[in-house]
Amino acid sequence: MNLEDIKTVLILGSGTMGQQIGFQCAVSGLDVMMYDIKADMLETADTRLKKLAKAYMKAGRLTPETAAAARNRIQMTTDAQKAGERADFVSESVPEDPELKARVFAQFHDICPAHAIFTTNTSSLIPSMFAEKTGRPERFAAFHFHDTRTTSIVDIMPHPGTAPEVVALIEAFAVRIGQIPIMLKKENFGYVFNAMIMELFKSAQTLAANDVASIEDIDRAWMGVMQAPMGPFGIMDSIGIDTVWKVTDYWANIVKDPQQGKNADFMKIYVEKGELGEKTGKGFYDYPGPVYAAPDFVDSKKKNS
Ligand SMILES: NC(=O)c1ccc[n+]([C@@H]2O[C@H](COP(=O)([O-])OP(=O)(O)OC[C@H]3O[C@@H](n4cnc5c(N)ncnc54)[C@H](O)[C@@H]3O)[C@@H](O)[C@H]2O)c1
Structure with a gap:
């Protein structure tokens, strides 16, 4: 053929x-x-x-x-x-x-x-x-x-x-x-991009679930250094927090890692409130016009901005 x-x-x-x-x-x-x-x-x-x-x-x-x-x-x-x-x-x-x-x-x-x-x-x-x-x-x-x-x-x-x-x-x-x-040269759960982005989500969720930094500052750090239009929480909002929560929860149960379980619980709070991200008008940010999309979001903490 x-x-x-x-x-x-x-x-x-x-x-x-x-x-x-x-x-x-x-x-x-x-x-x-x-x-x-x-x-x-x-x-x-x-x-x-x-x-x-x-x-x-x-x-x-x-x-x-x-x-x-x-x-x-x-x-x-x-x-x-x-x-x-x-x-x-x-x-x-x-x-x-x-x-x-x-x-x-x-x-x-x-x-x-x-x-x-x-x-x-x-x-x-x-x-x-x-x-x-x-x-x-x-x-x-x-x-x-x-x-x-x-x-x-x-x-x-x-x-x-x-x-x-x-x-x-x-x-x-x-x-x-x-x-x-x-x-892919071999089978891998999450293929290539999804495997990488899930690791980013895991890091971002861990930072927020352990109250290391605010959601906005976590996104600000990513956006400011990578010159990216969105940070991990903005991306999770656009995918749907329910979808990301399901995957997080699934893997937390498989690998039995307490931190991943804590991350899943952190995500579940939003799911239970029906705050699923962009599609419901509210998630980690409010829509339309989420604050991270403002042109000065990254720079807004600069002294003279
Ligand atoms: N939505 C995404 O962003 C996305 C991205 C990449 C891959 N996927 C994968 O693509 C697949 C489909 O996801 P989706 O979001 O399009 O789902 P969806 O729920 O929008 O669509 C699924 C469709 O399959 C139909 N269906 C159910 N049983 C069927 C059957 N026996 N025969 C034929 N059709 C049947 C349903 O009626 C429905 O129309 C899933 O495996 C998902 O993981 C989804």
């Missing part, structure tokens, strides 16, 4: 990530079949695709004509047989549950052509957890996107049984759809 043989992409799960990945494939000229178990999810996806097209147009990545052409390349269905029978490449974005993912892949293994490559967009699992259950472990790997509106970085993470030519094809496919592949 060559890169040119990949013409139809099947997206499993039409939620936040399925929409983004499907749209990026369609923008790149591929035919996309979007599958979901719920018709109302597909309706929502249709509305969200319009918003996604607007975001791409605003960023100068599409014209109204190219956006309409991309949308026309996307078909949506709740019929698994219809969805899978012509697929050359599968990208799975169903909820983060290894049992569910394994079940969905096994279902589509029976429907999709034998040559089709299977990929998972999982955030926190590793592919060997359910590779055998996909029915085609040698043609399966993780292919993980971030937010396609703001970054083109993708992770490619094979498991020990992934065929080398399949890894090479996924890498070529990533470039074909305008992405920048980060190649």
Whole structure:
């Protein structure tokens, strides 16, 4: 199988990530079949695709004509047989549950052509957890996107049984759809960027949970030295404190590190108050217009500013 043989992409799960990945494939000229178990999810996806097209147009990545052409390349269905029978490449974005993912892949293994490559967009699992259950472990790997509106970085993470030519094809496919592949030589929880950012979050949470410095000063230190537009707490607000708390709590229970448990408890206070960050208007900061976004946030403590 060559890169040119990949013409139809099947997206499993039409939620936040399925929409983004499907749209990026369609923008790149591929035919996309979007599958979901719920018709109302597909309706929502249709509305969200319009918003996604607007975001791409605003960023100068599409014209109204190219956006309409991309949308026309996307078909949506709740019929698994219809969805899978012509697929050359599968990208799975169903909820983060290894049992569910394994079940969905096994279902589509029976429907999709034998040559089709299977990929998972999982955030926190590793592919060997359910590779055998996909029915085609040698043609399966993780292919993980971030937010396609703001970054083109993708992770490619094979498991020990992934065929080398399949890894090479996924890498070529990533470039074909305008992405920048980060190649993992071995399985690693959190891939590359997420693994690094979680360490930053852990350090920031530890500083705040132990009352070493204020949330604002922790962000100010990071922003001032790194010349960055946001600090770790600003970033956690934008991701959603509930999401970051879930990962923090999960790992605190696995590694049984008391400090990580304390960090999870610190995050949980915000979750229980419903202060989840930007999406709820309040988190570590108030939105819109969080104080860290003010032009003088870092310099505001200077003597004469
Ligand atoms: N949201 C993010 O920022 C992000 C980023 C990278 C990776 N991920 C990963 O992507 C995956 C999906 O996340 P999301 O945020 O898009 O989730 P989501 O909840 O927005 O969407 C999941 C979709 O899967 C559908 N679904 C459920 N069961 C299904 C089945 N059996 N067959 C087909 N579709 C089914 C749901 O109806 C829903 O539309 C997860 O593994 C997540 O870890 C998420």
